[in-house]
Amino acid sequence: MAQIMDGRGLSEGIREKVKEDIAKLQQYGIAVGLGLLQIGENPASRQYFFATKKACSKVGISTYQFKLPETASVNEILNVVHSINRDERVNGLLVLFPLPGRINARRIVNEIAPEKDIDGLGSLSVGRLAADESTFQIFKEGHYEMLYECRFMPTVSSFLPCTPFGVIRLLEHYGTGIKGKHAVVVGKSLAVGKPLSLMLLAKEATVTVCHRETHDMGNFTRQADIICTATGVRGLIRGDMVREGAVVVDIGINVLDDGSIVGDVDFESVEKRASFITPVPGGVGPVTIAMLLENTVRSAQRNEFFKSPLMPG
Ligand SMILES: NC(=O)c1ccc[n+]([C@@H]2O[C@H](COP(=O)([O-])OP(=O)(O)OC[C@H]3O[C@@H](n4cnc5c(N)ncnc54)[C@H](OP(=O)(O)O)[C@@H]3O)[C@@H](O)[C@H]2O)c1
Structure with missing residues (x-):
């Protein structure tokens, strides 16, 4: 049975940090x-x-x-x-x-x-992501760590779209590993699928992107270590399309007639095969909002850094 990747828990932690950063800015x-x-x-x-x-x-x-x-x-x-x-x-x-x-x-x-x-949607932001000029935000190891420890973040680079950024944070939080893994992204929209595939590539996964015209999608998803689906098609990913032990991230949102919400994944059959799975709701959604808050406070920090680099204490 798969371990649930709890987006609400991760989101709480990110929000607490954002709150602290805002309090620091308010001191000035x-x-x-x-x-x-x-x-x-x-x-x-x-x-x-x-x-x-x-x-x-x-x-x-x-x-x-x-x-x-x-x-x-x-x-x-x-x-x-x-x-x-x-x-x-x-x-x-x-x-x-x-x-x-x-x-x-x-x-x-x-x-x-x-x-x-x-939300990183403008062409300049998309281009900077594709050129790896803003992907440092999804790295925490090595010299990138310094940037995270800075009170003010010294960079002019663009922001990463909140939903795919949230997916990367979820995968990292649960230690699923990305480098060297085969990631299959289902959906290629500019808001989700495409930037997510670029981020996974930046983190050195081998990336396959599927979409509406992909023939025999199961042939690709069955080879995946990580499946990320963002289509808005209910039940698109079934248990027989998932390799034993794969990580499954469900970004899709489908509102049913009774008002309840489900994703793209047939949860019941997939959770039996996956090692990790996100629920809908309570998976990617809360982390997306948390990333929006984090990007906003980063923007405020950068603004101050560039306007008053020699701030006291
Ligand atoms: N959890 C969150 O925070 C969050 C945030 C944003 C979006 N979402 C949800 O994620 C889903 C996707 O959002 P989006 O903005 O990317 O939507 P979108 O712009 O409509 O893109 C949907 C993508 O899915 C592909 N697709 C559609 N039907 C398919 C099928 N049968 N087989 C394979 N691929 C298929 C489309 O392929 P083509 O390009 O070939 O048409 C397209 O690339 C929606 O349900 C949305 O509500 C959730």
Whole structure:
């Protein structure tokens, strides 16, 4: 029977550390703020807004809501993004998805200043991840450790997308090992599958990426030491597709008619074969939020480091 990878427990630890970091910044009169940009009245983005606001207030991050009507033009949205880029209260900006269908989301996220792009979605952040210019954030060994011990983090690099960053943190927390393992990522979206495959590659896994056009997916997943699935297709990964002892990370979220939530993995059959498995809910989800909080406080720390490198004590 697989060991459960408890995202709530890990998330608690990360939040405590974020709280401490915020308290340190407050000693210097620095407040930490997250901007939430919502366009229209989509129920999913409203729900995410309230959940994020609550998580922020628990650790001492102020939230600023920027709300535009469903009918807002791209130009109006970009003006708001530009003003948030200059807003000193806001250290990170999160655009709440989905945007109205006629809006090109890439056009919006690409205007977020990279130092405030705390979900790493803009092209510059994606490029820096692909070029290994921001992946130091997923390394703790060796000389990278110094960066984690610093009160202020001395780097201009971009942030890593919260969900895949959270997956790496979960794997590391449970000591599953990544280097030299065969990782199969199911899903290739820009928000989850693609950056996750780049992060696993940076950590020297051998990475296979599957998607909708992959033929006989079980042929790939059965060879995997680590399976990470992010599709939103209920029951896509079944026990017969998993090698005995594999690590299974379920990122998918599917809301059932009765309001309950399940992932992509058929938990019952897979947990009998896996060595580690994430539950849904309570696995990747809470860690994603924790990474959002951590990225926001890192942004505030970097901001201060560059503006006042010779701070006292
Ligand atoms: N837990 C969290 O914190 C968290 C955060 C973000 C997202 N999620 C969840 O993760 C899931 C994926 O999110 P996303 O933003 O990446 O979604 P997305 O943009 O819709 O991407 C879904 C990916 O899954 C692939 N796919 C769809 N059906 C498939 C199938 N039958 N076989 C193989 N691959 C298939 C798609 O392949 P193609 O590219 O070929 O179409 C695509 O790459 C969703 O359920 C979402 O709610 C969870």
